[in-house]
Amino acid sequence: MSDDAPSNSTDADEGQNPPVAPEYAEVAADETMENDLRQLVRLAIAEDLGRSVDWTTVCLIGEETRGQCSIVPRAPGVAAGMVLVPWILDEFDADIDHKCHIEDGQPLVPGQEIVTLSGNARDLLTSERVVLNILCKLCGIATKTREFVQAIEGHHAKVYDTRKTTPGWRRLEKYAVRMGGGQNHRTGLFDGFLIKDNHLALGGGPGATLDPADAVRKALQWRSGRINQLPAPDIVEIEVDRLDELQSVLPAGPDIVLVDNFTLDQLRQAVAMRDQLNPSVQLEASGNVRIDTIGEIAATGVDRISSGALTHRAMWLDLGLDWLPPQAS
Structure with a gap:
C-alpha cells in the first residue's frame, strides 16, 4: 500500500485540456448480467411450476400443437431487455424461436410488434408470464429514465x-x-x-x-x-x-x-x-x-x-x- 496520495495534476493544470470527468463502469449485457438473469429466471420458473407442471396447459393443449404470438406495448415508452429474450427462453429449455423487431434504447409505439415468438404452444404458454414480467419491469425503468x-x-x-x-x-x-x-x-x-x-x-x-x-x-x-x-x-x-x-x-x-x-x-x-x-x-x-x-x-x-x-x-x-x-x- 502506497503511503503517498497519487498526484491529482492534470493537463488542465497546465492550461491545456480540461480534466476528463470520472465515470463508474457502465453495466453491459455481458456474461455477468447473463448470469444474474439466468438465476432470476430459474427462481421465477420455480415460483410458477414448483416441482410440478403447468396443469392447465398440459390438460388443454396438445403436445405437438404449434403457436405464434407477438409482444406488443400498450403504452409509449423505451425498449429495454430485448437482448435478454434468448437467455430467458434458454432457461425454459423451450422449443421457441424468437425475433426481436426493435433494439434496446429505441422508442416503443403502442400496438407495434416488438418481439415475435413461435414454437411449441405449451412452451409459449408456460414461459409467457416470466418473459413479460422481466420486459415490463425493464422497459418501465428505461421509460422513467428517459x-x-x-x-x-x-x-x-x-x-x-x-x-x-x-x-x-x-x-x-x-x-x-x-x-x-x-x-x-x-x-x-x-x-x-x-x-x-x-x-x-x-x-x-x-x-x-x-x-x-x-x-x-x-x-x-x-x-x-x-x-x-x-x-x-x-x-x-x-x-x-x-x-x-x-x-x-x-x-x-x-x-x-x-x-x-x-x-x-x-x-x-x-x-x-x-x-x-x-x-x-x-x-x-x-x-x-x-x-x-x-x-x-x-x-x-x-x-x-x-x-x-x-x-x-x-x-x-x-x-x-x-x-x-x-x-x-
Missing part, C-alpha cells in the same frame, strides 16, 4: 442511478437506466470509494469522528494500492450535507463530491465554491430529485444528478402478448 433525461435537456448535467435497486436485479435495472439515456453510478461497494457520514462517524476511533478532508486523503492513498492482489478502485467520492464540509474537502481533491439534500440556493453556492477552490472536482446533487425538481437542480450548474427514483419509483410498462393466426403448414 423522462428524467429529457427534463434536463439544455443543461450539461447528467442523470445517474443509485444502489436503490431490487435485490438480485441491480445489473438488469442499471442496464435499463442506460437504455433510457441515463448514466450508471457505482454498481456495488467494490467499484468506488464513496465516503458517507456513517464512515466518518465510525472511522475516527472510540468517541471521535473522522475529519472529511482526512478521509478523502486516506482514500486517495488507498486507491493506488491492493488488497489480496485486488486493485483498489479509481474513483474517490465523498458525501457532504453542509457548505462548510464542502469547503473543507475541495482542497483535498476528491474526484466527486455528492452534495446531499442541498436547497437550490445552496447548490448554486456550492457550484461557485467549487469553481473557486477546485474546478476539477465534479459536483453530484442528490436528495429530493423528482421529475418536477430535476430541471431546477440542473440549472444550478451541478455536473451530476443521482436519483433512486429511476429504479424504485418506475412503473412497469404495459406490454401484452397477442396470439397470431396459425401459420399455414
